[in-house]
Amino acid sequence: MNTPASPSKPLLGAGLLTALAASLCCITPLLALVGGLGASASALSWLEHFRSYLVALTLGVLGFAWYQKLKPAPATDDCGCAVDAKPSFTQTKLFLSIVTVLAVLLLAFPYYGARLYPASPTAAAVTAASGVTPAWQLATYRIGGMTCEACAQHVEHAVQQLPGVQAVSVSYAQGTAHVRFNAHKTPSAQVEQAINGTGYQIITRN
Structure with missing residues (x-):
């Protein structure tokens, strides 16, 4: 049947x-x-x-x-x-x-x-070691290759792990990343390396 x-x-x-x-x-x-x-x-x-x-x-x-x-x-x-x-x-x-x-x-x-990503550790105020004043820098990067908020969250999580980063905000809609970091602890080249290491490439930096 x-x-x-x-x-x-x-x-x-x-x-x-x-x-x-x-x-x-x-x-x-x-x-x-x-x-x-x-x-x-x-x-x-x-x-x-x-x-x-x-x-x-x-x-x-x-x-x-x-x-x-x-x-x-x-x-x-x-x-x-x-x-x-x-x-x-x-x-x-x-x-x-x-x-x-x-x-x-x-x-x-x-x-x-993007909500499924592990929470990044809260960025505490970065104190200067041995009395050295933090060399705060604010950099804006244009990033290519991101296709959704999950991609932006991946970049943000990678940069947040760097020891000298105080704040990072990545926008998929604008294709940008704003990073405030202590250049004495984390050189700008290290920030760029962290972003490029996710597979999404920096197009320009301001």
């Missing part, structure tokens, strides 16, 4: 795969930070150019899957045999719902991914 027409597993797998690809450019920085692979954070940033197409493809695949699932199933097949009314779990609405929720979470990752 046959089962009612339902979305195939390859179709649902394709929906999840395209949803993952649509947000991989923003998921990679978090994975790189957790795995200690800073320079690989921007390796898949090129996918950002195709994100709108991948999102549309994901929604199209899932929409077709739901159409197949919700359309009335025939009581008999072409030969007149009764159709099995009890489908397997992978053919149920529950399974399709789970796949849909996972796909939506992947597609929405760029909007909440």
